[in-house]
Amino acid sequence: MRREPAARIIGKRSWGDFHLLRLESPDLAAGASPGRFLMIRTSDGFDPLLRRPLSLHDAGDVWIELFFRVAGRGTALLAKKKEGETLDCLGPLGRGFRMDGFGAGRTAWLIGGGRGVAPLYYLARTLISRGAGVRVFYGGKTSAEIPLREKFESAGIPLDCATDDGSFGFAGFVTALLERALEGGRPDGLFACGPDAMMKRTGRMALGLGLPAQLSLEAVMGCGFGACWGCVHRIKKDDGGQWRKICEDGPVFGADEILWEEA
Ligand SMILES: Cc1cc2nc3c(=O)[nH]c(=O)nc-3n(C[C@H](O)[C@H](O)[C@H](O)COP(=O)(O)OP(=O)(O)OC[C@H]3O[C@@H](n4cnc5c(N)ncnc54)[C@H](O)[C@@H]3O)c2cc1C
Ligand code: FES
CATH class of the missing domain: 2.10.240.10 (Dihydroorotate dehydrogenase, electron transfer subunit)
Structure with missing residues (x-):
């Protein structure tokens, strides 16, 4: 396990409660793969005492990105960090998405809800670079809760959005949008990250159809x-x-x- 005591923030974007940080760290980037995560100290003091887990949202040769939503004290402190400041990180940790078999001629559908979309951007980019066909289903309660839609679109990643209140895209749960799409075609696998209810529903659909699915x-x-x-x-x-x-x-x-x- 690596510890990067001072990963410098070299980029930041915010959309309300959602924030994206780019950190410069060849060490963190070296161990990166989609679905792995970092444990991050959010304060220099003892409150909060424990590090907070955040997924790798993207990675390059010498940088990694994090995308998070403010949930409580730790993420609120993280949201206040500015470019030029540093973060103490452990990782990358855990076992990420298994992509073996997903190359040319194979299709993967990715389902993300709210902050759960965080690891799916990196996963989508990686699968596409391996030649796989990718389609992303991205849901939130309102249009303000799906802030990464332009990022996916600018990267040329096919995207279907759903909002519970109908303010953008399909009106309803992202799992209902997925269900509708599955009536018209089947991918070779599903990959999902989001609230438990979303994952449970996605998992049940996959099992019912005999489709392999990986849930974070x-x-x-x-x-x-x-x-x-x-x-x-x-x-x-x-x-x-x-x-x-x-x-x-x-x-x-x-x-x-x-x-x-x-x-
Ligand atoms: C492997 C992993 C990867 C994650 N990746 C991301 C990510 O990329 N982006 C992102 O926005 N969030 C992610 N999370 C969730 C994130 O870790 C929590 O939102 C964060 O730890 C909350 O810390 P806090 O101090 O801000 O809030 P706290 O004050 O600790 O908690 C606020 C509320 O959130 C609940 N909560 C705290 N931690 C978790 C958790 N781990 N899971 C579910 N509920 C929790 C608490 O019960 C409480 O209700 C990830 C969690 C895990 C386990
Ligand atoms: S967080 Fe300590 S064992 Fe998993």
Whole structure:
């Protein structure tokens, strides 16, 4: 595991509560792959004490990007950081999306809800560079909650948007938009990141159709590297289930592996 104590912020964009930071760090970039994440110190003091997990939103030779939504104290402090300041980061951590088999002639559909779209931009770019056909389904409650749509479009990544209030794109949940698209064609695999309800629905659709799907799970994380057991989720084993660490064994799991708690 690498620690980058002073990754310099070399770019920043904000859209309300959503923020994008570009950090210069050849070390972080060297271990980057879509679906992996960093544990970031958001304060120089003890509040918050614990680092916060954020996915790699994109990466180049000497830089990585983060895209996040303010959720509480840690991300609010991060949102105040300016260009030229530095961040103390651990990572990249975890097991990301598995892309083997996704090259020329294969198609992947990516489904992201709210801040969950963060890792999908890097994934889309990487799959396209391998020759795969990509289509992204991006949902939020309102048009203000899908701020990355122009970024996807400028990169030439095919995009379908959904908003719960109908203020942009399809009116309804992104899973309803996906369901409609699946009636007209089938990709070779689904990749999703977002709120649990969205992932549960996507996973169920995939299983029902016999489509492979990879879901990136979230959990409140204490350490990010397997030491605290604070991030466990029920994962299938034989006929039962076992607790697995999202930080170390995930965050990406197959839809067929995940056991969801019933509401
Ligand atoms: C592997 C991983 C990757 C992530 N990537 C991103 C990303 O790229 N962009 C992004 O915006 N967010 C991402 N998150 C979520 C992000 O880590 C949390 O929003 C953040 O830790 C909240 O910290 P805070 O101090 O701002 O809020 P807190 O004050 O700690 O919490 C605010 C609220 O958010 C809830 N919360 C805190 N942490 C999590 C969590 N990990 N999952 C779900 N709910 C949580 C709390 O229960 C509370 O209700 C990721 C989480 C994981 C586990
Ligand atoms: S966050 Fe500590 S074990 Fe996963």
